[in-house]
Amino acid sequence: MIELxxxxxxxxxxxGNSITMxxxxxxPEAGLSCPVCGEPQYKTPSGxxxxxxxxxxxxxxxxxxxxxxxxxxxxxxxxxxxxxxPNNKPAQRILIPLETWNKVLADVKAMLEYRLGEKGHYSxxxxxxxxxxxxxxxxxxxxxxxxxxxxKGRRVRKELLDIAVAAVVGLGSFDVGGFQW
Numbered sequence: 001m002i003e004l005x006x007x008x009x010x011x012x013x014x015x016g017n018s019i020t021m022x023x024x025x026x027x028p029e030a031g032l033s034c035p036v037c038g039e040p041q042y043k044t045p046s047g048x049x050x051x052x053x054x055x056x057x058x059x060x061x062x063x064x065x066x067x068x069x070x071x072x073x074x075x076x077x078x079x080x081x082x083x084x085x086p087n088n089k090p091a092q093r094i095l096i097p098l099e100t101w102n103k104v105l106a107d108v109k110a111m112l113e114y115r116l117g118e119k120g121h122y123s124x125x126x127x128x129x130x131x132x133x134x135x136x137x138x139x140x141x142x143x144x145x146x147x148x149x150x151x152k153g154r155r156v157r158k159e160l161l162d163i164a165v166a167a168v169v170g171l172g173s174f175d176v177g178g179f180q181w
Contacts (some may be wrong), residue, residue: 024051032059067180115165123178130170130179137163 027042034041034050041048041059042099124130141163144155173179 004159006024030059032061035060049152070093107161111161111165112168115169123176124170124175125178126181127174127179128181130166130173134166134170137166 024044026040027044030041030043032041032048033039034052034054035058036054037050037052039048039050039054040054124133137159138157141159143158143161144152147155
């Protein structure tokens with residue numbers, strides 16, 4: 001069970017108060033190993049991660065976790081990824097200052113105003129339509145995340161804004177009774 005911050009009541013904490021999280025071993029095992037250090041991965045609320053904090057990389061079968069690059073991992077001739085040097089530092093969340101939150105919300109508002117100017121101030125027709133709009137934006141986010149090139153960061157940020165705007169339009173549609181079915 002994740003603990004809420006006793007000071008602000010949020011997880012993750014928004015007031016800068018450090019909170020105690022449960023040990024990673026308390027989470028269920030993911031059934032795969034870390035591709036960096038070979039330790040078992042656990043299913044945490046923020047994704048699969050090993051006890052050394054190597055999260056974000058897809059897990060590998062434990063028999064593949066220590067194979068050198070180039071060694072066949074299957075009859076299809078596929079290869080294991082090159083080893084990554086661990087930095088022995090657990091991943092850490094960064095405290096987001098209030099000024100950043102204000103800028104992000106201003107950017108969402110500006111993008112919302114642009115969308116309303118482009119498509120009008122009309123509600124979505126249903127929760128299904130709202131889901132479809134958000135799902136389309138999530139698909140575009142996945143494309144941006146898996147892309148390569150110097151504009152990757154710009155693309156990811158744009159898609160995050162589009163997802164936020166889609167959610168706000170869905171909320172507005174819900175609140176005015178626009179979801180007719």
